[in-house]
Amino acid sequence: MTMPEHKPPHRPLAERMRPRCLEDFVGQEHLVGQGKFLRQLIDGGTIPSLVLWGPPGSGKTTLATILAQAISAQFVFFSAVLSGVKEIRQIVEQAKSLREQSPKPTILFVDEIHRFNKSQQDAFLPHVESGLLTLIGATTENPSFEITAPLLSRCQVLLLAPLRSEDLQQVVRRALTDSLDGLGEQHLDIEDQALRLLTEAADGDCRRALNYLETAASLTLEALRRQESAAGGGRTISTTCILETLQQKTLRYDASGEEHYNLISALHKSLRDSDPDGAVYWLGRMLAGGEDPLYLARRMIRFASEDIGNADPQALQVALNCREAYHMLGTPEGELALIQAAAYLATAPKSNAAYVCYHKVRADIQRTGSLPVPLHLRNAPTSLMKDIGYGRGYQYAHDDRDGLVLQEHLPAELVNTVYYEPTNRGYEAVIKDRLTKWKLLLKQRAQQHGQKKTTE
Structure with a gap:
């Protein structure tokens, strides 16, 4: 009885083509x-x-x-x-x-x-x-x-960097001609356009490129076997064959790793630098890589306050609506709302005045601790509170013809501190002009009040 011949286990092309010395290493x-x-x-x-x-x-x-x-x-x-x-x-x-x-x-x-x-x-x-x-x-x-x-x-x-397309092309051509470890015995060639398509789809990954090549070679050889006239014909891996092999390109992305932070940084900086093309590209890259769209919506909501603020108060509403639209529609229809929001945020006037303001406030709170609320700003719901001065001297702004009152709203230790400094961009320019006029009017009133006291 003849024992069946055991074939050695198949070794993937990428493993067989692994370089054994530095001279054969590419990239x-x-x-x-x-x-x-x-x-x-x-x-x-x-x-x-x-x-x-x-x-x-x-x-x-x-x-x-x-x-x-x-x-x-x-x-x-x-x-x-x-x-x-x-x-x-x-x-x-x-x-x-x-x-x-x-x-x-x-x-x-x-x-x-x-x-x-x-x-x-x-x-x-x-x-x-x-x-x-x-x-x-x-x-x-x-x-x-x-x-x-x-x-x-x-x-x-x-x-180590992702391999360049030309490096991958060298690896693929070597695999096609290597008769010992590669596909040399199959006498296959590859169209230039097919080679470029394959190496671009590999996205810098040598193993992926060789896996694509091995699959494409199998498809090509199977097609040749089905053609009776193939014996004397060409043995070329075509662009059509590569497209069939690729099916769908897999992008290099890890939603919790280094590439995640690289891409979200690129998105945020493109938005901040008012580049809608860069913003929608990096947003699209993250979506294609499998990122949670609601995470991207949350980041744009944060961006609307951190980098736009009151330069365009509508930006925050656009970002919130974007999240709601995606939550209602899901993928893929809801992704268009993310793109729309990214384009809006990128082209909106920018200001980080609210962001800077908040950090100034936090720094002073950390430095000064729990400063007491000035008595005139305190509510006085009981007679005891009124007797000890709660609410005494408070001026009701609506009683003033301009809606302005000359009174301090910060603790005594922080009097005259300025936290919010609007820019000259977008709607904040209106806010800045308004604050400047109010401060001038209050300064004039303070001077008049001082003159009146001197006269008395």
């Missing part, structure tokens, strides 16, 4: 180019503990593997998703045993290190400190947010 020239940091480390034969921070598919795992091979180190792969402190202890024991047998260093590569909690990260500290382990952590999240300060202080942080 990150600021780190691996001649004379750059990682090149110098390899030439020196010593690798310190590192944190590789970059988006998916930028080469973090590949670089760690290459660095370990370059200095002939023992390389241990460790997933923060699948492993815990127990596995760390086992690795430490193995590293101690290995060091007793040879001087070969142990590089511990921790994928997605940001997923470790504080106690798990602390478990590395003594062994990194002693030099038993050289830690290389990979993260897509900002290390200053996700990695503890003691561990971070023992590591050099290297920032």
Whole structure:
């Protein structure tokens, strides 16, 4: 009886094409180019503990593997998703045993290190400190947010960028011609437009680009097999095939991570700088990435007060209506209300006078504490309160022909303090002109009152 032949498990193209040496590595020239940091480390034969921070598919795992091979180190792969402190202890024991047998260093590569909690990260500290382990952590999240300060202080942080379109095109063409690990034996080519479309859709992610290519190659080969005349025909991956492969582009976005803060910052600054094009683009990016639309509505409500204020009092109402409209309509119809609000807020006159005013008030409250309300401003619902001076001397503004009264409304320690200073922009210019006239009128009354007292 003939035993069935066991085929080796399929390895994805992205895994097969992983570079084995620095010469084959594409991108990150600021780190691996001649004379750059990682090149110098390899030439020196010593690798310190590192944190590789970059988006998916930028080469973090590949670089760690290459660095370990370059200095002939023992390389241990460790997933923060699948492993815990127990596995760390086992690795430490193995590293101690290995060091007793040879001087070969142990590089511990921790994928997605940001997923470790504080106690798990602390478990590395003594062994990194002693030099038993050289830690290389990979993260897509900002290390200053996700990695503890003691561990971070023992590591050099290297920032990896998304791969450029031309870098990805080089990777794709290499995969098409590589007969050992790639698709070279299929003798496939790709249209220039299809290549550009594929690499743009990959959005800087090398793994995603190769996954797209592998799927597109399978679709192309299947189509060729169905064509009887294909034997002598062209074997080209077409633009149509790439469009079929892509279906829907997935954007790089994490609603709770670094990219979230980058994009909301870009949206806020575009609104503040009165650029409606930038505002609607970043708003659209966040919506396409899966951000909660009501979060965006709340941010625009805050913006309406913080950066527009009374320069356009209608802005706050527009932002509130935007939230209500989305709450009523949902996605996708309600998203248009967000776009409308963003365009309105971006083109409204700007003022941060209310924002500055509030911070001045808070600073004085922090400095002076619970200052008492002046007696003339206090309500006096009982005869006792009236007897001790509550409400005495209060002037009712509506009794004055101009609706103005010459009386102080701040505690004695803060008399003449100015908190709200309107700008010359939008409706605040009207407010500023009104306040200036009122202050002038009250000043004239104060002078007349002083002259009258002198005469008496």
